Amino acid sequence: MHVVYPAVVSALLFSIGVYGVLARRNAILVLMSVELMLNAVNLDLVAFDVWLRDPLHAGQSLTLFVITLAAAEIGLGLAIVLLVFRTKATINVDELVDLGERAE
C-alpha cells in the first residue's frame, strides 16, 4: 500500500479535528476533536514507520507515548469540564470568558 493513502486519511482526520476545535461550542466535542487530531498524528507515525522501515521503530514507540498522553489529557480535560459545569451550569466555550479582557 502506498504511503499516500494513510497520509491523506491522516490529513483529513487532522483537518476535521481542527474544524471541531475551532467551530464546536460544546467543550466535550472540542475535547473529542483534539483526540481526532492526536489520532491523525498517530496514523501518520505508524504509516511512516512502516514506509521508512525504521529498524528502531521510533514511530511506533512515539505512538505509544501519544496514546498515553491522550488518555491523561482526556482524563484531566473531562474533570475540568465536569467542574466547570458544576459551577457555571454550562459547558458552552463561548460563555467561558472569565479570564478575558472585559469589553469596554
Added chain:
Amino acid sequence: MSGFWLPAVPLLAALVGFATLRLGSEFAARLAGLGGAAASVLAVIAMLGSPWLSPVSTDLATVSTGGPPIQLAARLDGLAAVIAVMVTVVALLVQVYSVEYLRGDPRYPTYAAFVSLFTAAMLLVVVADDLVVLLVGWEVMGLCSYALIGHHRELPEARAAALKAFLTTRLGDAFFLVGIIVYGWTFGTFQISGTLAVLSHPTASGDPRRLTVIALLLACGVIGKSAQFPLHVWLPDAMAGPTPVSALIHAATMVAAGVFAVVRLYPIFLGAPNVLALLGVLSAISMVGAALAALVQDDIKRVLAYGTVSQLAYMMGALACGGRSAAVFHLLVHAAFKALAFLAAGVVIHSVGSNLMSRMGGLRRSLPVTSLTMAIALASGAGLPPLAGFFSKESVLTAANDTAHGHGEGTAATWVGWVVLVAALVTVALTAAYSARLFLRTFAGTARGPETAHEPSLLMRAPLVVLAIPAATLGVIGLSAAWLPTWIGAKPPVALTPALTTSVLSVGLALVSGLAVWAAWRRDPAVDPALLLGRIQEPLRAAFYVDQAYDRVLIRPLKALSAAVVTFDDRGIGAVVQGAGAGTVAASTGLRRFQRGNAQTYVGVAVTGVVLVVALAAAAVLG
C-alpha cells in the same frame, strides 16, 4: 613595654562597653573609670621607664601592598609617653566627672564607651610609628567626635554641629591622606622614625619641592583637626555636645592630635620653610581673630571654644618659628588649664541651667571651689605669673622673638617671627580681657538668674581640684633642660625659661587689659563690659561672618547643585524610567482588546498564523 599597650587598654574598655550597653549606667561608669585608670597607670609606668633614653619600637607585622609596605609599628619614646600621660589623665578625669554630669542620661553607657574609644584613638596616634597606623587613630577620632558632639541627638543644633565637625575635619583629612600617600611614594615607606632620622641628619638633603608638597598636604589635615583658620568653624559649634566632651576634645584629644602630628613629623616641616610661613600666618589670623570673637560671646562655652582656637594658634605659631619644645610645653599646659576651665564651666552650667553668662553672676558665694579653680584656669590661660600658662606662653613668645631676630631654631624667615610675635602679644592682651570678662560676668557681682546654685557632689569637684594643680604648677617642667626638653628629645635640650623683655611686655599687656575690663565692670556690674566695644560688637559676635561667608560661597551653591541633581534625577532619569513603564502600559492597553477570553478565537488566530507561515515557506522554497 610595647607602645601598643597604651591604646589597647582603653580600646578594650570601649569594646566591652559597647558589648554591655544593656547592663546599665552603673556598670558602664565602673568600666569606664577602670579603663581610664588602667590607661593612666600604664602611661605613668611608660613615663617612669625613661623612654627618652631608650625608645621602644614595636613592629607587629608588615603588610605588603604592592606599593610601599604598611608597618604595624609603634614607637614609645619620650614625646609619646609625655603626651600619653596628659591624654590619659585628662580622659580619666573627664570620665569621672561625666558619671555625675550625665547621671540619669539613658545614653550614658554609649557615651562612656565612645569616650574610651576616643582615648584609645588618640593614644594610637601618639604611639604610631607608621603614618597609616596614625591615620587609623586620626580617623577614629573623627568618628568619635561626631558621635559625642551629637550626643544630644534630639536637638537639631547638636546634630548639625556633629555633622559640621565631621565634614570640616574630613575636608582637611582628605588632604592629609593624599599627603601620606605622597610621603610613602617619596620615601618608599610609611614608617615615621626611620625616615625622619635620615631626614634630620645634617648632611641629608631631601628634594625641597617634594617636602613642601608633603608638608602642605599634611598641614591641611592639621589645620582641620586643630581648628585653625580657615577650618576652625566646627570648634565653636561643637559646644552643642556635653561639656565634659568639650573638655576632652579641646584639651586632650582631637585638637591636640593636629599639633602632635606636626611635632612628630617636624623634620618634614623644617624642610619646607614656605609651609612653616603659611602656618605662621594662619596661626596669627586664628590667634587674634578667635580671641576677638571670644571677647563678646555670651555663651560661656563659646568664649572658651574661641579661646581654644586662639591657644592652639599659639602652638602652631611656635611650630612655625621652630619652637618644637615650646609647642609641646604649651600643649601640655593648655590641656591642663583648658580641661579645668571646661569642667568648671560644666559645673556652672549644671547648676544655673543655662549656657548664657547674662543669666549667671554672683556665683562666687554659692560655688566657692568652682570659682577658685576657674580663676586658676583663666589666670593660667591669660599667662599671669607664676602660673603654668605664663611659662608656656613665654616659651612661645621667646621662640617667635628668636626667629624675628634671626637666631631661631627653625627654618622660617624672620618676618614670620615678627608676624607671630606681634599677633601673640596682641592676643595676650585679648586673652586677659576675655578671661576677666568671663570671670566677672559669671562669678562676681550679683546673681541674674535663679539663685539655686550649689556645689555638686565630690565626683564633679574632685577632677576640678586635681586639674587645678597642673594648671597652676606645670610650668616648672620647662624650667630645666633636663626635664621637658630632654623628655621630648629636643636637640639640643634647652631650658624654656622666660626672657625678660617678652615677660615684662606680655604680663604688662595682660594686666593693663585685664584691669581695663575690671574697671569697666566696676562702674556698673550689671552691664556687660563688651558693650564698650560699641558697633564692632556685631561682627565680632558673628566671628567675622566666616560662617556666613562659607554659607554664601560654599554651602548654598552646593545645596543648589544638589537640588539640581535631584531635579535631574527626578525629571530626567526618572522620566525615562517612568516613560518606559507608561509606554508599555499604553501599548498593552491596545493589545488587551483582543483578549476577550474566547479560547477558540485564539486557536483560530494561531492556526491561521501557522498556515500562513507554512504557505509563505512553501512559496519561498518552490518559487
